[in-house]
Amino acid sequence: MTWQLADEDATLNVARICSDIIDGGGLVFLLGTLGAGKTTFCRGFIQALGHEGAVRSPTYTLVEEYPLSARRVCHFDLYRLGDPEELEFMGIRDYLDDDSLCLIEWPQRGVGVLPEADLVLHLADEGDGRQLDIEAGSDKGQHWLQQLQQ
Ligand code: ADP
Ligand code: MG
Numbered sequence: 001m002t003w004q005l006a007d008e009d010a011t012l013n014v015a016r017i018c019s020d021i022i023d024g025g026g027l028v029f030l031l032g033t034l035g036a037g038k039t040t041f042c043r044g045f046i047q048a049l050g051h052e053g054a055v056r057s058p059t060y061t062l063v064e065e066y067p068l069s070a071r072r073v074c075h076f077d078l079y080r081l082g083d084p085e086e087l088e089f090m091g092i093r094d095y096l097d098d099d100s101l102c103l104i105e106w107p108q109r110g111v112g113v114l115p116e117a118d119l120v121l122h123l124a125d126e127g128d129g130r131q132l133d134i135e136a137g138s139d140k141g142q143h144w145l146q147q148l149q150q
Pocket of ligand 1: 007011033
């Protein structure tokens with residue numbers, strides 16, 4: 001499924017819609033070049049779930065955790081990950097539990113250690129705006145995608 005996002009507000013809005021539908025735990029990958037809007041999407045998603053503070057890019061920390069009312073959301077940016085094995089040292093398995101929703105920017109850096117995503121979001125420049133493509137990678141992701149299409 002594809003969305004045209006004319007400006008930053010459109011990205012925040014689609015993130016809010018996704019946050020309504022993506023319930024419980026799961027793994028969401030965000031692909032796209034620097035500046036494509038991945039962090040903007042994560043900010044919209046996390047703030048729509050009730051987080052009132054800032055959502056900073058975890059460029060240096062690699063991960064930020066948001067303990068929200070119903071579940072934990074973990075926002076990763078793996079751009080600076082040197083080697084996928086560093087994820088093991090970070091304790092990646094503790095983040096990927098059934099009650100956590102993990103949003104991962106630059107998942108390519110973790111190939112071989114990260115499991116398959118439930119949803120893959122691909123953001124790309126489209127004129128002055130962006131285009132978002134969403135694909136499912138699991139039955140759970142397929143279920144979310146069907147709900148997004150309604
Ligand atoms: P990334 O995390 O992919 O590197 P960011 O989320 O930091 O990218 O966004 C980079 C810039 O793109 C920000 O200035 C943001 O306001 C802008 N942006 C986000 N969504 C859109 C959009 N749909 N159209 C135009 N600009 C956007
Ligand atoms: Mg980013």
